[in-house]
Amino acid sequence: MTETLKALRYTALAVVAALFVSAFIIVITDIAALREGDVLTALDTLRLAYWSLFKGSFGSLRAISATITGATPLMLAGLAVSVAFKAGLFNIGATGQMLAGGMTGLWVGFALDVPGPIHVTLALVAGALGGAVFGAIPGVLKARTGAHEVITTIMLNSIAGFLTLWLLKTEAFKREGRDDAISKLIDEDAKLPRLFWFMGTRIDLQAHLGFVVALACVAVFWWLLNRTTTGFELRATGLNQEAARYAGMRTRSLMVVAMTLAGAFAGLAGASEVLGLYGFASASLAGDIGFDAIAVALLGRSTPVGTAVSAILFGALQAGGRQMQVNTDVPIDLIIVLRALIVMFIAAPLLVKAMYRLKGEAQSHGQTFRGWGG
Amino acid sequence: MSAPALVVSAEQRRRARNLGVAYLALAAFTMLVFTRRAADATFKISGTGSFALPAERFGWLLGVLLVALGAVQLLRGFGRLSNVVLALATAAVFMAFLSWAASGESFSFVGMLQDTVSRSVPITLGALGGILSERSGIINISIEGMLLGAACTSAIAGSLVNLWVGALVGVGTGVALAAVLAVLSIRYRVDQVIVGFAINFFALGITSFVSFRVLVPNPDFNGLSPVMPIRVPLLADIPFVGEILFVQTVFVYASFAAVALLTWALYRTRWGLRTRAIGEYPKAAGTLGVDVLRLRYRNLLLAGGVAGFGGAWWPIGTVGRFDQNITGGRGFIALAAVIFGRWHPVGAFTGALVFALAEAVRLKIGNFDTGIPSEFLLMAPYVVTLVVVAGFIGASRAPKAAGQPYDEQ
Numbered sequence: 001m002t003e004t005l006k007a008l009r010y011t012a013l014a015v016v017a018a019l020f021v022s023a024f025i026i027v028i029t030d031i032a033a034l035r036e037g038d039v040l041t042a043l044d045t046l047r048l049a050y051w052s053l054f055k056g057s058f059g060s061l062r063a064i065s066a067t068i069t070g071a072t073p074l075m076l077a078g079l080a081v082s083v084a085f086k087a088g089l090f091n092i093g094a095t096g097q098m099l100a101g102g103m104t105g106l107w108v109g110f111a112l113d114v115p116g117p118i119h120v121t122l123a124l125v126a127g128a129l130g131g132a133v134f135g136a137i138p139g140v141l142k143a144r145t146g147a148h149e150v151i152t153t154i155m156l157n158s159i160a161g162f163l164t165l166w167l168l169k170t171e172a173f174k175r176e177g178r179d180d181a182i183s184k185l186i187d188e189d190a191k192l193p194r195l196f197w198f199m200g201t202r203i204d205l206q207a208h209l210g211f212v213v214a215l216a217c218v219a220v221f222w223w224l225l226n227r228t229t230t231g232f233e234l235r236a237t238g239l240n241q242e243a244a245r246y247a248g249m250r251t252r253s254l255m256v257v258a259m260t261l262a263g264a265f266a267g268l269a270g271a272s273e274v275l276g277l278y279g280f281a282s283a284s285l286a287g288d289i290g291f292d293a294i295a296v297a298l299l300g301r302s303t304p305v306g307t308a309v310s311a312i313l314f315g316a317l318q319a320g321g322r323q324m325q326v327n328t329d330v331p332i333d334l335i336i337v338l339r340a341l342i343v344m345f346i347a348a349p350l351l352v353k354a355m356y357r358l359k360g361e362a363q364s365h366g367q368t369f370r371g372w373g374g
Numbered sequence: 375m376s377a378p379a380l381v382v383s384a385e386q387r388r389r390a391r392n393l394g395v396a397y398l399a400l401a402a403f404t405m406l407v408f409t410r411r412a413a414d415a416t417f418k419i420s421g422t423g424s425f426a427l428p429a430e431r432f433g434w435l436l437g438v439l440l441v442a443l444g445a446v447q448l449l450r451g452f453g454r455l456s457n458v459v460l461a462l463a464t465a466a467v468f469m470a471f472l473s474w475a476a477s478g479e480s481f482s483f484v485g486m487l488q489d490t491v492s493r494s495v496p497i498t499l500g501a502l503g504g505i506l507s508e509r510s511g512i513i514n515i516s517i518e519g520m521l522l523g524a525a526c527t528s529a530i531a532g533s534l535v536n537l538w539v540g541a542l543v544g545v546g547t548g549v550a551l552a553a554v555l556a557v558l559s560i561r562y563r564v565d566q567v568i569v570g571f572a573i574n575f576f577a578l579g580i581t582s583f584v585s586f587r588v589l590v591p592n593p594d595f596n597g598l599s600p601v602m603p604i605r606v607p608l609l610a611d612i613p614f615v616g617e618i619l620f621v622q623t624v625f626v627y628a629s630f631a632a633v634a635l636l637t638w639a640l641y642r643t644r645w646g647l648r649t650r651a652i653g654e655y656p657k658a659a660g661t662l663g664v665d666v667l668r669l670r671y672r673n674l675l676l677a678g679g680v681a682g683f684g685g686a687w688w689p690i691g692t693v694g695r696f697d698q699n700i701t702g703g704r705g706f707i708a709l710a711a712v713i714f715g716r717w718h719p720v721g722a723f724t725g726a727l728v729f730a731l732a733e734a735v736r737l738k739i740g741n742f743d744t745g746i747p748s749e750f751l752l753m754a755p756y757v758v759t760l761v762v763v764a765g766f767i768g769a770s771r772a773p774k775a776a777g778q779p780y781d782e783q
Contacts, residue, residue: 025580029587090567092706147764151710154703155756155763162756166749295575298568331586336579344572350562 013352014345019050022338026330049330056323057316061205063323065196068207069277071315073098073289075214076269078296078307079221080135080262084149085302086225087258088238093138093153094266095290096160097131101267103167104130106274106281109186111172116189123190123275124213124268131267132260134160139259143252149259157290165283175280183281192276210272215308217265222304224261234258266290292339299343314339390451392765393460397444400467405437408474411744415473416480420617429477436470464762475739475751486738487618487731491626494723494730495691496521496701498629499684500708501715501722502636503548506677507555508717509640510670511653511775515570516555517681518705519577520548524685526581529696530589532598532689540598541686548682549675551577556674560667563779574705582698589696600694601625625683625691632680636719649673653773656780666780681705714763717773728759 023046028034030042057067077094084091105127112119138152167173168181175184195207225231236244237251237258245251269289274281296314300306321335345352352358414426443463446452452459472483500517507514524544532540551573558564589596604627606620619626640646648669651659656666688700707729708722715721732755740748 025583029584031588031592141760141764145764147760148713151713151763152760154706154710155760158756159753159760162749162753166747169747169749294571298565298571329587331583333579333582333586336575337583338579340572340575340579343568343575344558344564347568347572348558348562348564351558351564354562 010349010352011346013356015342017345017352017355018338018341021341022334023050025337026334045328045330049324049328049334052324052327053317053320055320057320061196061199062202063319065205065207066319066322067312067316068195068211069315070318071312072208072210072214072276073269073273074292074296074314075308075311076210076217076272077266077289077293078300078311079214079217079304080131080266080269081293081297082300082302082304082307083221083234083265084258084262085297086238087234087254088241089139089142089149089255089258089262091135091138091153091259091262092150092294093135093156093290094262094269094293095286096153096157097135097263097266098270098273098286098290099160099164100134100263100270101127101129101131102270102274102281102285103164103173104267105271106183106186107173109190109275110184112190113187119187119190120192120275123186124192124271127267127271127275128264129267131270132264135263135266136256136260139256142259143255161283164281164285168281168283173281181283185280186275190275191279192272206277208272208276210268210276213268213272214311217268218304218308221265221307225304230254230257266293269293295339295343299346313342389765390447390456393456394444394448396761396765397440397447397463400463401437401440401444404433404440404467404470408470409433409437411474411477413478415476415478417472417476417483418480419484419614424480427473429473432473433470436466439466471754472735472739475742475744477744479739479742481738481742484614484617486734488621489734489737490727490731491618491622492692492730493733494726495625495629495687496684496704497708497711497726497729498723499632499687500681500705501711501726502632502719503552503677503681503684504709504712505636505640505715505717505719505722506649506680507552507674508712508773508776509653510649510673511656511773511778511780512555512559512670512674513566513570513777514555514674514677515567515709516551516573516577516705517708518701518703519570519574520551520678520681521685521705521708522574522581522699522701523547523551523577524682525688525700526584526696528682528686529598529689530595532686533594533596533695537598537601537690540690541683544686544690545679545682548678548680548685550678552674552678552681555678556671559779560670560674566777578699581696585696585698596695598689598694600690600692623691625687628683633719633723640719650773652780653775656775660780670780710759713772714759716771729755732756732759 026046026049027039027042030045033039033042033045056063058064077098080094080097081091105123108123108126109119112122114122134156137156138147138149141147141152142149165181168183173183175182192208192210192213194205195209195211196202196205199205223231225235233244233249233254234257236247236249237254241251244254270285273285278285292314296310297307299310299313300308317335317338318332321332324330324334325332409430412428412430415429416424416426418424440463443459447456447459500521503520504514504517524547527547528540528544530540531543555566555569555573558569559566601623603621603623606627610616610620612620640650648659648664652664652666652669660666685701689696693700708726711722711725711729714725714728715723735755736752740752744751
């Protein structure tokens, strides 16, 4: 228990340190106020900015809904990065896998004609499958030819981007009467139900059942890692591929398994955005989520629970950041800085100890990614 | 029959066979697709000169050449020439593609290649930064952040003071970010991938933030006239090649020099031997009296400086200003070039040129009407990279100690 408390204390101290550095950045970039030597105005902006950050993330039901909405794809895509890390692979391809899953989920969402709950389930499964197939490619290439997944996933991201753009212009996907790359709308019964359905008419509560799907995936990932042989072998491969092979594990197949699973998680992220949030697809469907997901996984140390918690933290920062941008002239990009600082400080317990002059043993974490392999 | 001089592994034999099959497949593709358009493609090669290629016949010609290459490769192999032949075959397919895509149109061939060389600068310098740090045993994911941060600060300093100061500040920014990577990963032993990514996010966030909050309200902070290309006397007069390689900005010459210098230094100097040693087996180097940590610090700062200079290319070498996320993932492309080039400066430079060529082609002929959706043309370079990496390059061996913190005992 004391271990957990210690970890919590370090996390809290790291977040405080990150907020402190960001505060400094907000104040020194308030050029207009500083030119007139008006430090008080600058400090007032800071106070309002941080207050909006909190109000916009947890301050109301609407804010909580926004936090959940933002956290959903981050959690699923974060899992996609985490599961690869566990097997010693660096999955930069969550963006492409999200696009693949989003487009297959979308297609089932508007093309099939089946009743209610079956339709949305099928669409989700299609999303997971689309992502899995796309994710399996770098896994197979790595296992068969040794092609490095960092190169192949970056290339596949671009390929998926162009494929999506092309698909959105084809007759099968294109929305009637629109010239830009926007897809058809999905059927009403392929939509993921809203999380706060009992609030009736409140359309500003966008959170949807994708969040529950994400939590379920966290549970699946936990179960896989801790309760199955495959999970054990996956971790062994990630820790020391040579040793795992020597112990008779089929490390190459395990790479394919890890990347397929990663693709399925990311595919669900794309599908849940389409089926739960937008109701259609555009080329910007994946946005920066695949990239942010790497930070989520790193912050969560690739563990199931850690990934979930850091996705919620990131979702909250994003929701709060939007509010902050509305209420003050502080751009939402500050959130990216804040995220970077939190990741850095949490990864550096020795640094945090030095900053707060804490005594005692700092726990040392293992390496997320053991070199480039090969 | 004499015994073969080299032991040929099953892996090598497999690769040689794959190559042969790939040449034949490329030949088939070239003859099936790139011979479908009859009109001439006009390649402009200088101010007034140009040559026209009959797309259809040219496609057939190159297709036959590829068949020949494939047959020889399968029957007896090219031995030591194998890489040259691979380059030749790639060039043949590329030319067939160009004449097909530009059939009935005209475009500036030399301009495209000039643009390629120019665009390779940040990728090359970023990749050299990656090689410097990874050869010393520190994984460097933060190339993107270094490029981006340096682009932003050099735009501001270049606008407020002058270009020299701008470039210097860019280098300084790279060094500063590298110092963060160095201190956190060496002194505080933080996971190198985490620090690297944190630096990327930090740079992306802070530069976007500064862009909106400082640069937009103060336009005088962000606007300079970039450097002009310099004609190298004599060399620039070499037909064709001269214009492509020697009518360029100082950034291009610097990146050529950096590739040559780093190649020489890594393999021909004491510093290079020690650097490679601390990246492979730091304990042995340390036992023999090399100050591992000190050398790692020094090399990382150097890497930051090189990447920072690459970042300054955007405002000072081309567009004259900074825009949000102006690097657009070029740092990750540089990372791919490092791995593609197997941690060798010349290899990484080759990779950088290939990726830069893909960009230049996209800009020059991306909107020609070829009857095939433009998206497929645009994704072709990425597919080709994927195939090349999977089919012919295969597993690349990284410096062994990259990613592991070093304990001094």
